Amino acid sequence: MPTELPKAYDPSLIETKWAEFWVRERLWDVPADVAESAGPGAAARKPGAAAKSFVMLLPPPNVTGRLHMGHMLNQTEMDILTRWHRMRGEEAVWVPGTDHAGIATQMMVERQLASEGTDRKALGREAFLERVWQWKGQYGGAITDQMRRLGASVDWSREYFTMDDNLSNAVTEAFVRLYEQGLIYRGSYIVNWDPVQQTAVSDLEVEHKETTGKLYFVRYPLTDGPVGGTDSITIATTRPETMLGDVAVVVNPADERYTALVGKTVTLPLVGREIPILADDWAKPEFGTGAVKVTPAHDPNDFEIGKRHNLQNLIIMDETARIAVPGSPYDGLDRYDARERIVEDLRAAGLLVEVKEHGLAVATSQRSGAVIEPRLSPQWFIKIQPLADKAIAAVEQGAIKFTPAMYEKTYFEWMRNIHDWCISRQLWWGHRIPAYHCPQCETVCVSRTRPERCGSCDHAEMQQETDVLDTWFSSGLLPFTVFGWPVEQGAGDRAQGAASESLQRDRTDLDRLYSTSLLVTGFDILFFWVARMIMLGTHFMLDVPMPDGSKRELKDAVPFREVYIHALVRDADRQKMSKTKGNVIDPIQIIEKYGTDAVRFTLASQASPGTDIAFNEQRTEGYRAFANKIWNAARFLFLQMERAKAAGYNVKMGPAAAVAALPEITPVETRWIFARLRAVCGEVEKALADYRFDEAANAVYQFFWGEFCDWYLELVKLRLSFPSDAEGSPAPVEGASEESRPIQNPETAISLAGLVGVFEASLRLLSPFMPFLTEEVWHALYENEPPAKSIALTRYPQAADYPADDAATAAIATLQELIVTVRGLRKDLGVPEKEAAPIVLHGDNRTLALADANRDMLAKLARVGDVEFSGEPLTGAAARGGAGFDVAVVYERQIDVAVERERLTKEIAKLEKGLQAAERQLGNDAFLAKAPAAVVDGLKKQQAETATLYEKAKASLTALPT
Template identity: 40%
Template sequence: MDILIYTPSKMSISKTYNPKETEDKWYSYWLEKGFFHSEPDDREPYTIVIPPPNVTGVLHMGHMLNNTIQDVLVRRARMLGKNACWVPGTDHASIATEAKVVAMLKERGIEKKDISREEFLKYAWEWKEKYGGIILKQLEKLGASCDWDRTKFTMDEDLSEAVTDTFIHLYNKGLIYRGVRMVNWDPKGKTAVSDEEVIRKEVNQKLYYIRYQVAGTTSDNPEYILIATTRPETIMADSAICVNPNDERYTHLKGKKVIIPLINREIPVIEDEYVEMEFGTGCLKVTPAHDLNDYELGLKHKLPVIDILNDDGTLNEKAVILVGEERFVARKKIARLLEEGELLEKVEDYKSQVGFSERTDAVIEPKLSLQWFCKMEEMAKPALEYVLEGDVKLIPDKFTNTYRHWMENVKDWCISRQLWWGQRIPAWYNDKAEWVVAKTAEEAEALFTAGGQSAHGIVQDEDVVDTWFSSWLWPISVFDPSVCGHPEKEGNADLNYYYPTNDLVTAPEILFFWVARMIMAGHEFRGEAPFKNVYLTGIVRDKLGRKMSKSLGNSPDPIELINQYGADGVRVGMLLCSPAGNDLMFDESYCEQGRNFTNKIWNAFKLLKGWSESTTPGENPDNKAAISWFENRFNEALVEIESHYAQYRLSEALMATYKLIWDDFCSWYLEMVKPPYQQPADEFTVTATKAFFEKILTLLHPFMPFLTEELWHDEIFGERGELDCCVVAAYPQPAVTDEKLLKEIEVIKKVVSEVRNTRNSKQISPKEALPLSVKVNSDVDYHAYLHILNKLANLSEVTFVEEKVSGASSFMTGRDEFFISLEGNVDPQAEYDRMMKDIEYFEGFLFSVNKKLSNERFVQNAKPEVVANEKAKQADAEAKIATLKESLKALNLG
């Protein structure tokens, strides 16, 4: 790399800021100099592990938000002198990746069923090597300061071994078992999927009202009960009809049976308060094999389980009729048969939530299946205590109750998946279908022999473990995978230094599926939680409130946004609208606002650079007050910003930084101290302003790393060493502030604003100097700020008076009164009308305040400071009304 382009003496600032000229340049430089890399040392560690994006993924708006937040936290920690380590990586995403590989093979004319597992995995690794790193490269464009030397992949050899060891450890502990349970079944993918991989959608359906004949009644005088269902194709799997025992409409059915239409099988009528009398007909068909709630009801009442669906969603022999038909085709045919037999009373349109597979978009089928499960109850208890006792803080804490509900009602975890891409389950079967859990075939053979079982025909389980079963080890396995499954191990130097990590930034929807499970694994293998704080971001929505998605076409391409607005502009745009835990309504105008902010800073710097080039020796004493004010204002803002950081209110921290720079520095301070047109600035002012600008750059760097690094190296700051970069500059620390000075400058700013407003309302040119008279009723020393007043308000003179000035336009700031003699520049009648409107406004305001203060309950129950505040409002309004009335008299309009 040509380092000369960074030599300050060679720097020249362009007319406008061009992100394309800075972003790749500085990111490459940071990498070359190793600023992002971390090794254990004597400093305090600050660690974040990235929520590993799917290896199939490309950058979307959720990633943009999540990783911008992480980068802000990491960059700030680095500047605070901590040993910051942000570990990147990707997740192998079993379901999504296998789907991508299957699609790739189909394009080549290859079917998965026609090749071996080994051949398929060869193609899968080929796909991963070609496409798997795209999203990480895109994160570099965002400015993510990850320690790329530490990049991990959940199917790295050592991380995969950690998964296997963890499975064996939990199995030997009695926490993993094999059994038949109800799972979410994807008939197209032919695999179980987790709840997180089920997408709930509201769909238009039909509600079918079916007649079930009561057994024992004749065809001449039949009695029917009416059942409402959206799934008539499952009636052949019914095991009972359930009614509420308190429902008097069905008391006579107690102990009786009904006949399933079309197949004429009798099933009992049972009673359970689970049934809602007001919902539907009050009668519920119970189909234990095809509905989770029905399954629980079936267990309670010991009902038979009749599974009528094959793994691919077609009807099997147990259905008796329409065997081999696809489930939704069978639905239509069943409805037609029922109608022909006069057993279908009516059909209604109906909307309901239906689960779809995230992988294949197939409708999920609740299905009893032989799977591997992990017991959760024992591990959930300590994971809940960590959060309830504050060892792990959820931010915002409103999610604590949700977390508690999940953990107190935890279900066993189905950890097996009928896929080839992933960590294979370490279970081995002999030729008699007996099985053992072991790491290798040799270990399995030894276990079979030791148990007196056959060791012939040993084969490994075909299934892989759920992807979450690898990612729950992530905060441990990225540092030392060897301790996973081996809690007795001490751990290596990296793990002992970086673990537990500090902050986790993730989405609320995986609070249970990933966050809770990481806490469980952390407790199991390290005896402590894997992180201290969990920052939960909101969902990125469009300005209409819709979740951003490719299908809706409402999600912009993050890389295109970066190309258009610059990475810094997009980072600012994302954070301006992203309070922790709340959904953010994203609009591209926020990125435009971010870009405008970069241009504002760039232009302010150009102004300062111009001063620097024509500085005169010495000091302008008129600027002392302004310089002292901004120094104190910076410290005041820094305290506020640090408070926001401490509470993880990053959006508010950015906004406070934004206002400090745009309003206080650019709009006020620079205007206070800038020299007259085409005149040089004094050396003292330039030096002070440079120092302020350097502090602003360090304060701003976590949010806008590229712009700040570019300006940091400008020649006006002098020669910089090759490691003297903003990315590792010391973060500013707050100092004691002069509260009196800050308050007095706020008064001066209000006076300036009032004079400017008077000019605007009277249409007086800004170039025309106006005289100002001041009647001081407070302890503000206006003499100390005359230079600022004269300069910013363009005053011809400032006089101090004891009485009100007749015929002048007036205003109040606090208790002090101000008068502008406008002579022939004002229409007396228009001035009279304006003051009458002001009096009307303040009298209305005073009425509302008086009403509140006359309310005894309010005065007695409100906090003393609240009452005092209302009384202050009352006094202020009364004083302003009195001043306005005095000014009216001075107009002499009768």
């Protein structure tokens, strides 16, 4: 018999136990040799036959991370999908890992060092990196520990860290190949410089905050005296401190105000340097004065102007955004302090014309919060073509599908306007760029290994590049590097040195698991990560032959087949969560309060493509009650199984199986619940395939609580009458002969088997959404001797597993409507809850036969004392009408006529609106021409039923006493 469950459901008592069990038993590990796998459905396959693979890569959280609600949503959705595919018999491989997070991790360790009164420069690079590895070992596993605690069904045997040796070697190989292909170059360009982290950051790592700044108007005196009556040109700038690096003033060639000044020179205020006035289309006559100062080393637009006019690049700030102009009175000042001094000096010199308030977007670093300083800096870049073209073609050709589809347009817009990618960072923590500089002749050599001597001058001490790679470069390679890339290609490639022997790795995983099936991620890293994975995957994997040796096509080079972009989790007022607002929700606290299953179900029930989630604890409290409902239903079922055993019924559990057909004597409610189980299986299947987690969760919820618990359990109680209950017969003796056992009622046996079967299937249906609760109850159901180590390794219920029964479905629908109608009448009439009352019923022969055959059902669920049939329609205050019947409750107490009149009046108005809506639709020729026949037939049926109810309501209103 089932293992007894505690009276109260307490998730804290079961979740840690099963989370540890799943990891300890390595239930989610998938070996490289698929023939060795024992996943669900493996036994049904031919020996050695590979199952269909469902492969996902976890967006690697930063090693510095802690679980937040965005992670919780992402991992809930991924876990639901992984468990669902696994239970469908597929080889589900969910690969976990963490990212070394160059900027974030270095910042954490530098803060730690600062608290000790030192810094990384005092330690030196090697000692600093040792400290980072120590920090990683001590604190870096927090988020993956939380994932284990939350039961994420990832393959922990494949867990990676982006700085692992094999992945680091692959990063080096990728860099060298791109360099050899002419797709990586080094040059000095304007970058977004973070003066706190003292590194370049990408455009995607910059946030623009709208603020009110100032626009300064400054006179630049003409060097050779007045021209046309003017002795100066006034420029407008938001950053006067950068004038120390000015090399020109530009005006628009079409701006007639300045035509005579083009080619003249001005004297740079406070500096004294002569600089030219040039004509360039960049200058906009409508902005400021129409004249623009040019500082090529500190502004991206000025840098382009400088290239067009062959201007000098003067760097006037150091890595910390302090003025670095030796001999200048501003040397060593912070940029903002320098701004104040410069403005005061300009004012004193009579060169500051005016200062106006001006709206502008201030660029700040996402990581440090520092205001970005555009700065000319030598950096390493990837030429974005031809990578971008292949990535665009992959989506255009349908090799990658986006859900929601609107993100495809966003992807194209960004990819078609993409710039070369700056991949170097001025950090110490990260993948060090495999480039080596000769200090003697300044030759730069890119190599897989450190060269012993300079190839140009034979110098013996080559120095490695100090910069590291952008974290997104290494993470962009993950979809193929985690599965063993680079791999041995062939004799021709080896002869060209495409990969060294040390990098030749087993390609079993790469052949079987690439391309991955799906990427689930947030919009915020669509360009950071998603687009870059597509670019790098389609570039590198096109060179890897297919498993059969044939040439790989673009559709097989993509890193994933589908991308599902999930929404944001907001607070209950739909505000974005932020520490500043104080509305951040800690998922761990919510989990400790309500249980992981309730939080997962809350997120799933609201997760629909393109719609943000307003997280409300009240909903979680409701789903905690749902978990309690499942628990109590299990306790009820286990009690019935104990009663059955005592009565001699055979209720020993075996492996759950599909129900091809039900015996002819199967009661109508059991036929109905199996038909409903079939329908809900189909609904869940379609919803999950479309990433409608909300529809899938709500379908399961409504089925289990609304149909199984609220209706079926009450109905099936009528069948579970065991001889030992009625006659007090003793429990059968173990080992007694069949002849000595009590006679079993076939209807009772079928009902009990149906109850157990549907409940067990419901647990499997719920398992991906609520894995802990279903695991606990399922093991208890099988007396801790289940047919598999985990419910997650069994078969997911399929619609085809259970019989349809339209007649039973229609019958129960009619009986439900009748019961609900009688309950409403009893309430209106004030019939005491425990008192039975007779009813009078009018309807078609089918309805009357149903009521007659199921008097016990009506008595149990609607407190019906007796059923009398009428040949005439029923009206009056004690009568109600359904779609196919009229029913009246016979009770002496009179209803409140005024209240009943008001109720009927409202009902008639509601029905009138329904009829009008139906008439509009059915009278719309355009709609009828396009709508499927089934939809039109359904509307006509609904219209007819509404019309019937309308006439009955009017008759009842007329029959009321005045």
